[in-house]
Structures are given as C-alpha cells and as structure tokens.
Amino acid sequence: MNDAKQIDEALLKSAFQELGSAQRVLVISHIRPDGDAVGSLIGLGLSLQENGKEVQMVLSDGLPGIFRHLPGSDQVKKKASGNFDMTLLVDCSDRSRAGDALIEIPIPDVNFDHHPTNTDFGRYNLIDETAVSTSEILGRYLPEFGYPISKQIADALLFGMITDTLGFRTHNMTAHAMKTAAKLMEAGGDLPGLYQRGLLNRSYAAARYWGAGLSNLERDGRIIWATLTLKDRSSASYPGRDDADLINFLSTIDAIDVVILFIEQEREQVKVSWRATPAYDVSQVAVNFGGGGHKAAAGASVEGDLEKVRANVINTTKMMLGIV
Numbered sequence: 592m593n594d595a596k597q598i599d600e601a602l603l604k605s606a607f608q609e610l611g612s613a614q615r616v617l618v619i620s621h622i623r624p625d626g627d628a629v630g631s632l633i634g635l636g637l638s639l640q641e642n643g644k645e646v647q648m649v650l651s652d653g654l655p656g657i658f659r660h661l662p663g664s665d666q667v668k669k670k671a672s673g674n675f676d677m678t679l680l681v682d683c684s685d686r687s688r689a690g691d692a693l694i695e696i697p698i699p700d701v702n703f704d705h706h707p708t709n710t711d712f713g714r715y716n717l718i719d720e721t722a723v724s725t726s727e728i729l730g731r732y733l734p735e736f737g738y739p740i741s742k743q744i745a746d747a748l749l750f751g752m753i754t755d756t757l758g759f760r761t762h763n764m765t766a767h768a769m770k771t772a773a774k775l776m777e778a779g780g781d782l783p784g785l786y787q788r789g790l791l792n793r794s795y796a797a798a799r800y801w802g803a804g805l806s807n808l809e810r811d812g813r814i815i816w817a818t819l820t821l822k823d824r825s826s827a828s829y830p831g832r833d834d835a836d837l838i839n840f841l842s843t844i845d846a847i848d849v850v851i852l853f854i855e856q857e858r859e860q861v862k863v864s865w866r867a868t869p870a871y872d873v874s875q876v877a878v879n880f881g882g883g884g885h886k887a888a889a890g891a892s893v894e895g896d897l898e899k900v901r902a903n904v905i906n907t908t909k910m911m912l913g914i915v
C-alpha cells in the first residue's frame with residue numbers, strides 16, 4: 592500500500608498546537624457506535640479533561656448499554672450544549688457518520704480517523720489508514736503531545752483497539768499497534784477484562800437473535816449472506832439496532848471470501864455489512880452504496896425494500912469483485 596493515507600507530521604503539530612490553546616472542546620463520534628467509536632471518544636475526552644479543558648462528549652445515537660462499564664461513559668450525551676473553541680471528530684469517515692451532532696458545525700476542526708474511505712471533511716484531517724483503530728492513533732499521539740494516559744483513559748483506548756481488531760487478530764494488525772497496546776497496559780489498561788466485556792460476553796437475547804440470522808444463512812460459491820429482520824429483533828427481544836456481532840462469527844466460516852449481512856432497520860432502511868478475506872476490497876462496494884469502511888470490513892445504510900436491497904447488493908458485490 593504505497594498510497595496509504597498517513598498523518599502529515601506538520602499538520603499533526605499544528606492541530607495539537609491549536610488544541611493547546613482551546614478551552615472548551617466538543618468531541619464527537621459516529622452513529623450506531625462500536626467499541627472504537629466509544630473508546631476513542633471517551634479516551635480523548637477524558638485526556639483533554641485531565642489536561643484541564645472543559646469537554647463534552649457526544650454520540651447522536653446515545654451510548655449503547657453494552658459500553659456502560661467504561662469509566663467516563665456516564666458523561667456521553669446525545670446533544671451538545673453551549674459554544675466550543677474546537678470540535679474534534681473520532682472514527683467518522685464522513686460527515687454523515689456524526690448523525691445530528693454536526694448540524695450547526697459546517698467544518699469540524701479535527702478529524703482523527705483510520706478509514707481509507709475518509710472524505711477529509713475536517714480542517715485538520717489526521718487520517719492513518721495503517722492504524723488498526725482510531726484509539727490506536729490517540730494512544731500513540733496523546734502522550735507525545737503531553738496529554739495524560741490515566742488508567743481510565745488507557746482502558747477506553749485499549750477497548751477501542753481490542754474491539755476493532757477482534758482481539759488483535761484482524762489482517763491489518765501491526766507491531767506498532769501491539770506496542771501501543773502494551774503501553775496502554777502499562778498505564779493500567781485491563782486487557783483480559785476489556786476483552787471479556789468487549790468480545791466474549793453476550794446476552795441471552797443476542798444469542799437468540801444470532802439464531803434467527805443463522806437459520807437463514809445462504810451460500811453461493813465463496814459468498815455467504817444472512818438477514819436479520821425487524822421481526823427477528825423483536826422475537827428475540829434484542830434491544831440494539833446492530834447485528835450483535837453476528838458478522839464476526841460468520842467471518843469464521845471456512846472457504847468463504849465474502850460475507851454479507853443485512854440488518855433491517857426502520858422505514859425501508861437496511862444496514863448492510865461486508866467482510867472479506869485479504870484478496871478482496873469491499874470498501875469500494877460499500878462506497879458505491881453510500882457507505883464506507885476498510886478493505887476487509889465495510890458497511891452502508893441502503894434505502895429500500897429488504898428483498899430488493901438484498902438482490903441488488905449481492906449482484907453488485909459479485910460484479911464489482913469479479914466473483915461469479
């Protein structure tokens with residue numbers, strides 16, 4: 592990857608210099624938040640607070656209950672109030688990922704991210720697509736610029752790293768990510784506890800929801816797909832709008848190159864998730880449907896009737912990836 596997006600050192604320094612003189616700071620992450628969204632949001636937010644700044648942390652969808660164990664998560668709000676000297680975004684590949692949080696902010700100041708599909712919508716775009724998670728970027732640079740990494744900050748950032756790499760086992764893992772994770776452990780990050788809560792624990796409802804998805808799993812050669820309908824969600828009493836990590840289980844199935852999961856949302860809206868082996872790049876397929884992500888893991892929200900969306904997405908994926 593010669594043209595991989597990396598952080599420009601001069602830009603990074605200017606961004607931190609400006610941040611140094613900011614007092615009121617707004618930190619925002621993405622809708623349908625995952626572990627990295629929450630970990631990087633809280634890790635950055637708490638570090639700025641411990642540095643003496645007034646910070647608000649915002650997720651326009653609110654904080655999902657499964658992340659309530661993270662210290663500082665009680666501060667996360669759905670909406671900001673007041674004025675800010677700077678707005679920082681974490682883990683958002685485009686403006687729409689922030690949901691309603693950017694309505695009154697035409698151009699956010701800093702865009703910290705690791706998605707190759709990032710549209711560079713901030714004033715300072717600090718994008719490192721070789722980073723395994725946005726929390727890795729923060730774990731590396733916050734201490735370098737004099738910001739504290741207390742135990743609670745280390746826990747938040749390590750949680751983001753663990754969840755985005757499925758426990759340090761995705762193909763994008765690097766030695767520098769391991770070194771950053773080790774430093775977070777030295778700062779008090781509880782690796783086994785965070786791993787347990789982020790990747791292993793699941794509710795009874797989530798297991799029943801998986802059952803519904805697994806029962807309609809289909810295969811065509813080296814592609815498999817499954818669907819989670821609104822009905823499945825209510826029969827299982829699953830409280831979230833996500834897939835309860837079913838996609839990560841589907842990705843462990845042998846002799847498959849591409850996995851697609853359809854999660855029916857409200858109002859003719861289907862969330863689509865793609866996963867691929869290293870030979871394929873599903874991020875461009877997701878961009879084609881108005882979403883984004885990484886080569887091996889991407890997603891999009893597609894409008895329309897579930898059946899039609901499913902047929903269209905499967906055909907387009909096969910066509911774009913040259914799979915017959």
Ligand code: AMP
Nearest residue numbers: 864865882883884885888889890891892
């Ligand atoms: P998911 O399939 O939701 O686990 O997401 C896989 C990857 O794709 C993550 O890096 C997400 O940030 C990204 N992603 C998911 N949905 C979208 C979307 N609607 N727009 C842009 N990126 C997305």
Ligand code: MN
Nearest residue numbers: 625627628682
């Ligand atoms: Mn994310």
Ligand code: MN
Nearest residue numbers: 627682724725
């Ligand atoms: Mn991420």
